[in-house]
Amino acid sequence: MRLRYLFLAVFSFLCLHGYAQEKVIARTLTNWHKAAAEANYDDYFSALAPQAIFIGTDPTEHWTKKEFMAYAKPYFDKGKAWDFSTLERFIYHQKDENIAWFDELLTTQMGLCRGSGVLEKRNGQWKIKHYVLSISIPNEDVSEVVQLKKSFEENFIKAKKTD
Numbered sequence: 001m002r003l004r005y006l007f008l009a010v011f012s013f014l015c016l017h018g019y020a021q022e023k024v025i026a027r028t029l030t031n032w033h034k035a036a037a038e039a040n041y042d043d044y045f046s047a048l049a050p051q052a053i054f055i056g057t058d059p060t061e062h063w064t065k066k067e068f069m070a071y072a073k074p075y076f077d078k079g080k081a082w083d084f085s086t087l088e089r090f091i092y093h094q095k096d097e098n099i100a101w102f103d104e105l106l107t108t109q110m111g112l113c114r115g116s117g118v119l120e121k122r123n124g125q126w127k128i129k130h131y132v133l134s135i136s137i138p139n140e141d142v143s144e145v146v147q148l149k150k151s152f153e154e155n156f157i158k159a160k161k162t163d
Contacts, residue, residue: 021093021097021100022091022093022100024126025091025093025100025102025119025126026089026091028047028119028126028128029086029089029102029104029128030086031043031047032044032047032128033083033084033085033086033106035047036081036082036083036084037081037082037083037084039075039076039078039079039080039081040076041072041073041076041077044072044076044081045065045068045069045072047127047128048065048068048127048128048129048131049065049120049122049127049128049129050065051064051065051129052064052065052068052127052128052129052130052131053065053129053130053131054068054131054133055130055131055132055133056133057110057113057133057134057135059153059156060156082108082109083108083109084106084107084108084113084115085106085107085108086104086105086106087104087105087106087107087112088104088105089102089103089104089105090102090103090104097121098120098121098122099118099119099120099121100118100119100120100121100126101116101117101118101119102116102117102119103115103116104116105136110135111135111136112135112136113133113134113135113136114133114134114136115131115132115133115134116131116132116134117129117130117131117132118130
């Protein structure tokens with residue numbers, strides 16, 4: 001009987017601890033989006049790990065943290081960066097809880113987007129290490145979108161092959 005209670009206590013602790021970690025991760029992501037909406041450059045970029053990568057919606061947008069900071073600075077300086085609101089978010093983490101990954105559906109000035117990424121826990125704080133932003137396209141509109149971007153992509157591919 002005691003063994004059963006011990007098992008239940010340990011299991012409950014692990015479940016609650018995992019849930020608490022997910023809440024901290026969710027708060028980290030929510031505050032990160034909020035910092036952009038408020039054009040708070042320091043808070044926004046302090047949420048990123050030093051070696052973070054940000055991948056934007058354009059095929060040319062594959063930035064290190066330093067590159068992304070340089071790109072984004074003029075927007076933040078004008079007091080208007082971007083405003084993403086989370087519609088849904090799914091968070092997963094390893095058993096050792098030092099790595100987590102997530103995906104989220106966002107409302108943005110571009111319509112619905114999907115964000116996904118990886119966080120790493122260092123010195124007791126979760127930092128975004130990798131983030132990918134994608135524009136959401138309903139399946140019934142894919143053919144039309146493919147045609148709209150065809151010329152750009154053909155030129156982009158040719159340029160990449162000559163690099």
